[in-house]
Amino acid sequence: MKxxxxxxxxxxxxxxxxxxxxxxxLLILRECFLRTRRFEGFQSALGITRHLLAERLKKLVRLxxxxxxxxxxxxxxxxxxxxxxxxxxxxxxxALVHWGDTHMVDERGRPLLHQHRKCGKDFDPVMVCSECGxxxxxKEVHTHPGPGAQxxxxxxxxxxxxxxxxxxAA
Amino acid sequence: MKxxxxxxxxxxxxxxxxxxxxxxxLLILRECFLRTRRFEGFQSALGITRHLLAERLKKLVRLxxxxxxxxxxxxxxxxxxxxxxxxxxxxxxxALVHWGDTHMVDERGRPLLHQHRKCGKDFDPVMVCSECGxxxxxKEVHTHPGPGAQxxxxxxxxxxxxxxxxxxAA
DNA sequence: ATTTGACAGTTCAATTTTAGAACTGTAAAG
DNA sequence: CTTTACAGTTCTAAAATTGAACTGTCAAAT
Numbered sequence: 001m002k003x004x005x006x007x008x009x010x011x012x013x014x015x016x017x018x019x020x021x022x023x024x025x026l027l028i029l030r031e032c033f034l035r036t037r038r039f040e041g042f043q044s045a046l047g048i049t050r051h052l053l054a055e056r057l058k059k060l061v062r063l064x065x066x067x068x069x070x071x072x073x074x075x076x077x078x079x080x081x082x083x084x085x086x087x088x089x090x091x092x093x094x095a096l097v098h099w100g101d102t103h104m105v106d107e108r109g110r111p112l113l114h115q116h117r118k119c120g121k122d123f124d125p126v127m128v129c130s131e132c133g134x135x136x137x138x139k140e141v142h143t144h145p146g147p148g149a150q151x152x153x154x155x156x157x158x159x160x161x162x163x164x165x166x167x168x169a170a
Numbered sequence: 171m172k173x174x175x176x177x178x179x180x181x182x183x184x185x186x187x188x189x190x191x192x193x194x195x196l197l198i199l200r201e202c203f204l205r206t207r208r209f210e211g212f213q214s215a216l217g218i219t220r221h222l223l224a225e226r227l228k229k230l231v232r233l234x235x236x237x238x239x240x241x242x243x244x245x246x247x248x249x250x251x252x253x254x255x256x257x258x259x260x261x262x263x264x265a266l267v268h269w270g271d272t273h274m275v276d277e278r279g280r281p282l283l284h285q286h287r288k289c290g291k292d293f294d295p296v297m298v299c300s301e302c303g304x305x306x307x308x309k310e311v312h313t314h315p316g317p318g319a320q321x322x323x324x325x326x327x328x329x330x331x332x333x334x335x336x337x338x339a340a
Numbered sequence: 341a342t343t344t345g346a347c348a349g350t351t352c353a354a355t356t357t358t359a360g361a362a363c364t365g366t367a368a369a370g
Numbered sequence: 371c372t373t374t375a376c377a378g379t380t381c382t383a384a385a386a387t388t389g390a391a392c393t394g395t396c397a398a399a400t
Contacts (some may be wrong), residue, residue, distance in 0.1 A: 012270025019303025
């Protein structure tokens with residue numbers, strides 16, 4: 001599987017991974033949410049090579065996640081800003097941060113806190129069901145094929161052509 | 171920046187990316203949530219090379235995201251199952267799926283639907299504020315340094331040592 | 341008038357990762 | 371005794387990433 005194919009798989013997660021599933025893209029997007037907009041800004045904040053940065057920005061623009069907007073003529077210069085499609089990545093970013101906050105902090109505690117302007121409090125992001133509002137637990141979710149399914153991932157792993165129960169577990 | 175350093179950055183997102191931020195790791199984790207547990211299962215479901223699969227599984231076990239549990243003696247065989255730390259990645263997975271469902275589906279619609287056993291309905295995951303329960307919008311969140319901060323990412327980009335306003339925008 | 345610096349890339353050799361395919365080893369089944 | 375299932379390991383070729391230098395435009399300083 002080469003990674004262009006990812007975007008064509010009948011799996012929304014695979015497609016998303018094909019778009020943003022690499023280290024630098026994710027870090028670039030982090031910077032975008034932190035209001036970085038310019039080439040040099042990304043480069044110095046991340047230490048990414050200019051080569052890769054240019055390549056990744058181009059890809060994000062091509063995919064409609066960033067928009068490239070001129071901010072000066074003369075030597076033409078552009079800023080990269082998130083489109084709505086890009087802004088919609090926010091829950092992914094927050095979910096990544098929250099997992100890190102939960103499992104990867106050292107003694108000193110969290111590097112960054114998030115305050116919700118609406119209620120004024122520092123918060124954690126919680127993922128809930130759109131229908132009943134309850135927090136989502138993996139165990140309580142049943143996955144089933146939708147209209148765009150075509151074969152893989154019908155859930156409950158249908159891919160054991162010759163499962164034969166060789167022997168009971170040790 | 172080489173990717174071992176990522177895990178030591180004072181940024182929960184960077185640390186998380188250092189752990190799960192690559193294509194194959196993410197795809198392997200997808201399979202875990204779809205109940206795949208064995209080496210051959212992962213390999214045939216994903217088409218990943220055996221070499222990389224072995225390496226990635228080892229890493230996920232080392233990081234405490236998967237547990238390697240014997241299911242048979244004789245030719246020793248193990249299953250890889252999610253620990254609590256691994257299960258906690260669920261919101262990340264759902265956020266990835268949801269973005270793909272929103273922005274990467276073709277005419278046929280979603281490949282997979284998710285049903286919440288609690289309420290019985292097919293749902294979308296929604297990220298809300300732990301304090302007030304309102305859905306989170308990027309614009310409404312203010313980031314500020316926490317106890318574990320040490321320099322970068324104080325938000326509102328403090329990294330322009332010589333910003334001088336060369337000229338107004340075009 | 342010339343040099344320096346900021347900014348946004350591009351180019352290219354060297355290194356690191358990943359892909360692909362074959363090979364190892366145990367044990368059950370035919 | 372040979373084949374098959376399973377879980378890796380080993381090795382070479384191909385692809386991606388790093389590091390460092392180079393290009394080009396314009397403003398400011400000398």
